Amino acid sequence: MKVQLVNLGKKYEGRENFTIRHIDLEIDDQDFCVILGPSGCGKSTLLRMIAGLNSITEGDLLFDGKRMNKVEPKDRDIAMVFQSYALYPHMTVYDNLAFSLKMRKERKTVIHDRVTEAAELLQISEYLYSKPSEISGGQRQRVALGRAMVRKAGVFLLDEPLSNLDAKLREHMRVELVRLHKSLETTTIYVTHDQTEAMTMATKIVLLDDGKVQQVGKPAEFYDRPANLFVAGFIGSPTMNRFGGVVEGGHFKADGDLFVAEPEKEDRDKLSAYEGQRVVLGIRSERFIAGESDKNSFTVKVDVIEMLGKEQLLYCKFADGKECVISEPGYFTYAVEEDHSFHLDTAGLHFFLEESGERIN
Amino acid sequence: MSRNQDKKLYLSDRPPLTAVKVTMLAVSYCLLFFYVFIVLWPLAQILFTSFNGNHGSYIQIGTSFTFSLKHFNYLFQETYFLNWVVNTILIALATALLTLLFVSLTGYAYSRYRFKGRKASLMAIMLIQTIPTFAGIAAFYTLHSIVAAIAPWFSRQMFLILIYAGGGIAGNTFILKGYIDSISTELDDAARIDGWGNLQVYRLIIMPIVRPMLSVIALWSFIGPFLDYLLPSILLNDPKAYTLATGLHTLVNDVRNMHQPVFAAGGLLTAVPIILLFIALQKQLVSGLASGAVKG
Numbered sequence: 286m287k288v289q290l291v292n293l294g295k296k297y298e299g300r301e302n303f304t305i306r307h308i309d310l311e312i313d314d315q316d317f318c319v320i321l322g323p324s325g326c327g328k329s330t331l332l333r334m335i336a337g338l339n340s341i342t343e344g345d346l347l348f349d350g351k352r353m354n355k356v357e358p359k360d361r362d363i364a365m366v367f368q369s370y371a372l373y374p375h376m377t378v379y380d381n382l383a384f385s386l387k388m389r390k391e392r393k394t395v396i397h398d399r400v401t402e403a404a405e406l407l408q409i410s411e412y413l414y415s416k417p418s419e420i421s422g423g424q425r426q427r428v429a430l431g432r433a434m435v436r437k438a439g440v441f442l443l444d445e446p447l448s449n450l451d452a453k454l455r456e457h458m459r460v461e462l463v464r465l466h467k468s469l470e471t472t473t474i475y476v477t478h479d480q481t482e483a484m485t486m487a488t489k490i491v492l493l494d495d496g497k498v499q500q501v502g503k504p505a506e507f508y509d510r511p512a513n514l515f516v517a518g519f520i521g522s523p524t525m526n527r528f529g530g531v532v533e534g535g536h537f538k539a540d541g542d543l544f545v546a547e548p549e550k551e552d553r554d555k556l557s558a559y560e561g562q563r564v565v566l567g568i569r570s571e572r573f574i575a576g577e578s579d580k581n582s583f584t585v586k587v588d589v590i591e592m593l594g595k596e597q598l599l600y601c602k603f604a605d606g607k608e609c610v611i612s613e614p615g616y617f618t619y620a621v622e623e624d625h626s627f628h629l630d631t632a633g634l635h636f637f638l639e640e641s642g643e644r645i646n
Numbered sequence: 647m648s649r650n651q652d653k654k655l656y657l658s659d660r661p662p663l664t665a666v667k668v669t670m671l672a673v674s675y676c677l678l679f680f681y682v683f684i685v686l687w688p689l690a691q692i693l694f695t696s697f698n699g700n701h702g703s704y705i706q707i708g709t710s711f712t713f714s715l716k717h718f719n720y721l722f723q724e725t726y727f728l729n730w731v732v733n734t735i736l737i738a739l740a741t742a743l744l745t746l747l748f749v750s751l752t753g754y755a756y757s758r759y760r761f762k763g764r765k766a767s768l769m770a771i772m773l774i775q776t777i778p779t780f781a782g783i784a785a786f787y788t789l790h791s792i793v794a795a796i797a798p799w800f801s802r803q804m805f806l807i808l809i810y811a812g813g814g815i816a817g818n819t820f821i822l823k824g825y826i827d828s829i830s831t832e833l834d835d836a837a838r839i840d841g842w843g844n845l846q847v848y849r850l851i852i853m854p855i856v857r858p859m860l861s862v863i864a865l866w867s868f869i870g871p872f873l874d875y876l877l878p879s880i881l882l883n884d885p886k887a888y889t890l891a892t893g894l895h896t897l898v899n900d901v902r903n904m905h906q907p908v909f910a911a912g913g914l915l916t917a918v919p920i921i922l923l924f925i926a927l928q929k930q931l932v933s934g935l936a937s938g939a940v941k942g
Contacts, residue, residue, distance in 0.1 A: 337839075338835050338838065359840065363839065365836070367832040373851055374855060388841045
């Protein structure tokens with residue numbers, strides 16, 4: 286099912302400002318769309334509006350072109366998985382799964398078939414007659430997924446479903462969820478604050494902050510072409526390095542004369558429009574090349590080293606105290622307090638306007 | 647490992663007892679035994695007195711014991727005891743049912759809905775609780791006269807039920823609201839997506855989870871009319887309409903009609919319905935059902 290949000294806005298009773306506003310979004314059929322954002326950005330509100338648990342203050346919500354603003358949650362053809370799983374504690378796993386179908390007065394045999402089918406797919410057949418309190422967190426999570434699955438809904442809504450699992454299980458469930466999404470052939474809308482989940486699972490990411498959409502696109506676009514400084518800082522670990530500076534003769538001159546960056550031709554053309562203005566240069570830690578070069582080069586002192594095996598993160602300091610993070614292969618030898626020279630990989634430079642934070646190149 | 651070696655190991659999680667602590671422990675036990683004695687001694691007296699045929703109108707300490715059911719015979723044949731039992735149980739049941747019904751609705755509403763005057767009305771309920779019910783006796787009396795003038799079928803017992811239930815609803819709304827607050831609202835959301843309306847969400851999801859608390863409320867509402875003497879003694883004027891507390895009191899409040907051992911026998915029987923209810927609700931009173939509803 287195709288989900289469209291047209292100029293959607295929500296204002297809670299008794300609040301002065303809109304929690305989210307002017308949300309325009311198109312989620313195609315069978316998309317795995319992840320709504321990403323820091324806590325309090327309104328992402329859960331957006332999901333609850335799609336589910337019909339929160340009312341829509343302004344704008345339109347369309348499912349396959351049909352307006353859904355005033356439709357009851359049960360009639361929207363959706364299924365939802367909650368962060369706390371929200372399993373009915375006094376019912377067995379089987380009854381939890383069958384509950385919504387019973388409500389719709391499905392035939393007993395149909396209910397039984399659907400429940401056993403979902404239980405087999407999620408590997409919870411053994412626990413069908415246990416109470417939720419008797420099974421582990423990971424199993425409860427599967428039951429919650431199963432409860433949504435049996436509805437065979439057109440849109441699958443998930444509200445931070447993995448946040449209560451331990452790291453190992455979370456990694457495993459990420460793959461399972463993607464597999465499930467493919468086999469169900471539904472549209473999935475997934476809310477999370479975890480960028481790893483977003484990058485690994487999504488076919489489309491929507492990054493929200495401050496009640497506004499910051500960027501919409503494929504995971505790779507978020508990493509390679511962040512639309513503004515917020516996106517640049519939110520996506521990627523370690524966080525992208527930022528240097529303030531001015532454009533001089535098409536080149537970027539970092540504050541405190543740390544270095545001068547000479548961008549590639551395309552970037553230079555775009556930068557020249559901002560001659561003399563303040564801009565921010567963003568560069569990811571892996572886009573520093575070890576060794577001196579005649580251009581774009583600088584020397585820093587290594588402050589702290591984090592050895593991760595495959596790579597090592599060097600927390601370096603410039604002469605004036607400005608810090609940056611550089612990642613280099615693990616087999617290079619570095620030591621704390623040493624001075625080293627690096628130069629910038631010009632293909633990996635991101636330029637943003639300092640004032641608005643918008644991307645230039 | 648042999649059993650002897652086991653004995654040498656100190657397995658308790660607490661530090662070993664010192665001489666001072668042993669003394670303190672002994673003192674604690676003495677106090678506890680004394681307390682148990684204070685509680686059980688009168689109960690034992692009631693039990694022995696009610697079956698002792700040697701007692702006359704008064705209970706005399708030191709009377710020898712002869713087993714007899716004559717006090718019970720007197721209770722059932724010479725007094726309205728059965729009427730009183732029926733009255734009390736009816737009043738208690740009606741009070742408990744009325745309280746449960748209303749508290750379920752108010753507790754759920756206060757916990758789940760945001761409406762104008764929610765905080766103020768909760769505060770008002772709490773403040774009104776501090777005024778004893780008996781302070782309003784004059785008002786109750788007049789109120790009943792007015793209502794009874796319009797609707798003659800409105801008996802004094804019905805009025806008593808309303809007073810008990812009214813008091814219970816106010817106080818228990820607080821307790822139930824607090825209990826429902828601790829249940830994740832995501833459960834409500836899930837049920838709503840499954841297609842249930844508000845009342846169904848309460849009946850099918852919330853009520854089973856709060857059942858332990860509802861049992862406690864039911865039990866206390868039921869016990870209330872058994873314990874209260876003041877209100878029925880003033881409101882009820884026909885001996886046949888008395889509750890157990892007021893009825894039994896007639897056996898000891900007048901020299902001409904003094905039957906202290908019969909009073910003891912009645913007291914003993916009064917405990918039976920409450921004990922039965924307690925046994926019936928015992929399973930429900932064990933809480934902890936809500937564990938496992940949300941995350942692990």
